[in-house]
Amino acid sequence: MSTFKPLKTLTSRRQVLKAGLAALTLSGMSQAIAKDEPLKTSNGHSKPKAKKSGGKRVVVLDPGHGGIDTGAIGRNGSKEKHVVLAIAKNVRSILRNHGIDARLTRSGDTFIPLYDRVEIAHKHGADLFMSIHADGFTNPKAAGASVFALSNRGASSAMAKYLSERENRADEVAGKKATDKDHLLQQVLFDLVQTDTIKNSLTLGSHILKKIKPVHKLHSRNTEQAAFVVLKSPSVPSVLVE
DSSP: OOOOOOOOOOOHHHHHIIIIIIHHHHHHHHHTTTOOOOBOTTOOOBBBOOGGGGGGGEEEEEEEOTTTOOBBBBBTSOBBHHHHHHHHHHHHHHHHHTOOEESSSSSSSSSOOOOHHHHHHHHTTTTTEEEEEEOOOTTTTTOSSSSEOOOSSSSSHHHHHHHHHHTTTHHHTTTTOOOSSHHHHHHHSSSSSHHHHHHHHHHHHHHHHHHHTTOOSSSSOOOEEEEOGOHHHHHHEEEEEO
């Protein structure tokens, strides 16, 4: 896997997202998957994997929000849904140029329910899943990048709790309600497979944070955890980059 030259310090969140996230993510993900070793469940078995064309690793990128759900609105009227879609497409392009089969949960301005985003990752046989957001916070002075993983024991901080609750309300914007149609997702939260997946997600988050730290301010030095619906895959390591 190719390495990247050090990036110059980026002065704004948009700069680090649009100019640096793709390279940083690739570097972080490379450490997580470069060994080409299957992830293990608690009973020692490899997690099921879908067949992939050419044997490439599959990374599913999830641009948050979309359609009627605009996400956060910037000072100059920019909409989060457009910003994160542009970022995701840039990340996809760079990942593909480095031999990774990168795919998007949405490629246009469309609304996709949260559980459907998880199902898309499963459909593609994803090895890793990353949801991309550029949200606001109650404290206007809050700044810096954060990485989140799923928690089945409550949020790791007030910020993580606030953001997870905010993101989990996305379906309500479009008049959607969480359903039990995917019974697997509803039942695995305390399963051993889910526990191992969370551990792998935390490892992935740590790799990404290490790559962001030298070039951009971090809001939290550790991978935060909360009950993000979009991260509730039973077998795919998943993180949300904010």
